[in-house]
Amino acid sequence: MAELNTGDGGGKKGNKKVRSKKSNAKVDLTAMVDLAFLLITFFMLTTSLSKPQSMNLGLPDKEEDTSKEKPIKVDQVRTMTIIMGKDNKIKWFHGLLEAPEAGGAPTNGTYGKDGIRKEILKRVVSIPQATGDKDKGMIVIIKPTKLSTYRNLVDILDEMAICNVPTYAIVNDITPEEQKLVDEMNK
Amino acid sequence: MAKVKMSKKATSIDMTAMCDVAFLLLTFFILTATAKAPEALPVDTPSSTVQTKLPETGLVMLTVGKNEGKEQVFYGMKDRDIRSGALDYMAQKYQIEFTDKEKEQFMLVDEFGVPLEGLKQLLSMKAADRVKSGVQTGIPCDSINNQLQDWIQGARQANIDNGGTKELQFAIKGDAKELYPQIKRVMDILQDQKINSFNLVTGLRGKDY
Numbered sequence: 001m002a003e004l005n006t007g008d009g010g011g012k013k014g015n016k017k018v019r020s021k022k023s024n025a026k027v028d029l030t031a032m033v034d035l036a037f038l039l040i041t042f043f044m045l046t047t048s049l050s051k052p053q054s055m056n057l058g059l060p061d062k063e064e065d066t067s068k069e070k071p072i073k074v075d076q077v078r079t080m081t082i083i084m085g086k087d088n089k090i091k092w093f094h095g096l097l098e099a100p101e102a103g104g105a106p107t108n109g110t111y112g113k114d115g116i117r118k119e120i121l122k123r124v125v126s127i128p129q130a131t132g133d134k135d136k137g138m139i140v141i142i143k144p145t146k147l148s149t150y151r152n153l154v155d156i157l158d159e160m161a162i163c164n165v166p167t168y169a170i171v172n173d174i175t176p177e178e179q180k181l182v183d184e185m186n187k
Numbered sequence: 188m189a190k191v192k193m194s195k196k197a198t199s200i201d202m203t204a205m206c207d208v209a210f211l212l213l214t215f216f217i218l219t220a221t222a223k224a225p226e227a228l229p230v231d232t233p234s235s236t237v238q239t240k241l242p243e244t245g246l247v248m249l250t251v252g253k254n255e256g257k258e259q260v261f262y263g264m265k266d267r268d269i270r271s272g273a274l275d276y277m278a279q280k281y282q283i284e285f286t287d288k289e290k291e292q293f294m295l296v297d298e299f300g301v302p303l304e305g306l307k308q309l310l311s312m313k314a315a316d317r318v319k320s321g322v323q324t325g326i327p328c329d330s331i332n333n334q335l336q337d338w339i340q341g342a343r344q345a346n347i348d349n350g351g352t353k354e355l356q357f358a359i360k361g362d363a364k365e366l367y368p369q370i371k372r373v374m375d376i377l378q379d380q381k382i383n384s385f386n387l388v389t390g391l392r393g394k395d396y
Contacts, residue, residue, distance in 0.1 A: 016225055020367075026199070028199075029202035029203065029205075029206045030202060032202075032206055033202055033205055033206050033209055035348075036209035036210050036212075036213050037209055039213050039216075039217075040209060040212050040213050040216060042213075043213070043216035043217055043220050044216055045220060046220065047216065047220050050300065052232070052240075052241050052360075052388050052389075052390075053235065053237065053238055053239065053240065053241075053388070053390060053391055054239050054240070054241045054358060054386035054387060054388050054389065055235050055237045055239070055385065055386065055387040055388075055389050056237075056239060056385075056386055056387075057384070057385060057386070057387055058383060058384040059374070059378060059383045059384070060383065061381070061383055062375075062378045062379070062383075063254035084367075102346050107239060116203075121276060144367040144371075145367070146366065146367065146368050147366065147367075148366070148367045149363065149365060149366055149367065150233060150251075150361040150362065150363055150364070150365040150366070150367060150370045151233040151364065152367070153370065154233040154234075154235055154363075154389055155365060157232065157235070157387070158235040158237065158389075158392075159233070161236065161237050172371070181195055
């Protein structure tokens with residue numbers, strides 16, 4: 001912003017009086033303020049953005065003695081099993097593998113909003129209606145295989161958070177029948 | 188004829204006060220900002236929509252990643268008093284003496300990935316040389332030599348000795364491409380010590396996921 005000073009422009013030729021020049025003491029601060037605010041914005045954003053996000057994960061207590069482990073029986077109507085294979089592949093089924101629920105036969109799926117999320121969201125709503133009890137909601141069993149990546153695990157856990165799945169568990173043992181499905185998928 | 192003279196004075200606002208405030212804020216933010224230390228093991232974290240921030244204190248970070256084709260685990264403690272306590276625990280357990288100078292150096296290390304036998308050598312290096320690739324090879328965490336477990340134990344012990352009322356929290360920072368068994372191994376080490384709840388460090392994902 002240039003400042004227009006018009007005060008001493010009208011000196012006549014004949015005027016011989018020596019005038020002490022009144023220099024303008026004001027410094028133009030605009031650029032400085034601009035810079036200061038730019039830096040403020042930068043530091044403000046970097047301080048809060050650099051903090052990493054985190055996802056809480058609670059796992060069940062590990063029982064050393066497997067004989068003491070009590071098998072937990074759950075209603076197969078409520079369970080959906082998601083098996084994660086290699087190359088971002090998913091196999092999911094609803095109910096038991098031998099006797100899946102209607103529309104829940106083992107299917108290949110993908111991650112993201114057009115893939116597994118649709119199926120989960122559908123069942124999050126339909127399962128409490130089927131059981132007739134609000135507290136008996138959906139249970140998702142997450143089975144990561146040896147070839148699935150950490151990203152896959154976080155993606156699925158994220159889906160659980162997005163879809164508000166009431167109960168989910170990461171299960172590491174894969175039955176021989178399920179292994180067959182995995183082999184078929186990984187091919 | 189009376190000439191109406193237009194006032195040609197430019198409208199300039201006094202910016203002194205604004206400038207003062209701006210610089211005051213700037214100073215504040217510069218001083219509170221923490222300089223990001225170069226990561227010993229850079230990893231590409233997967234992203235999630237969950238927006239819980241990690242705590243600044245009382246945290247232990249386990250970084251799992253791949254470096255030069257090998258799976259490595261790095262270990263970092265946020266609190267300095269826990270760092271020194273854990274080092275004392277390890278020194279006692281593995282019968283390695285550390286000098287006061289080395290202890291002081293260790294308290295400044297954010298994250299490291301060397302076996303305890305190589306820690307002395309690492310501490311004698313300059314900070315810039317430590318992050319060079321190939322210097323740190325990861326903390327041994329297999330069944331024969333499970334130093335990672337001892338470090339975790341040491342940090343928890345130090346937390347109790349320091350009168351910490353809050354349980355030490357653990358975070359796993361894994362590379363997105365890391366295979367599940369690698370992460371599982373670290374989770375198992377934590378679970379062996381009855382740490383069943385921990386954080387997974389993730390990046391931020393866009394809303395339209």
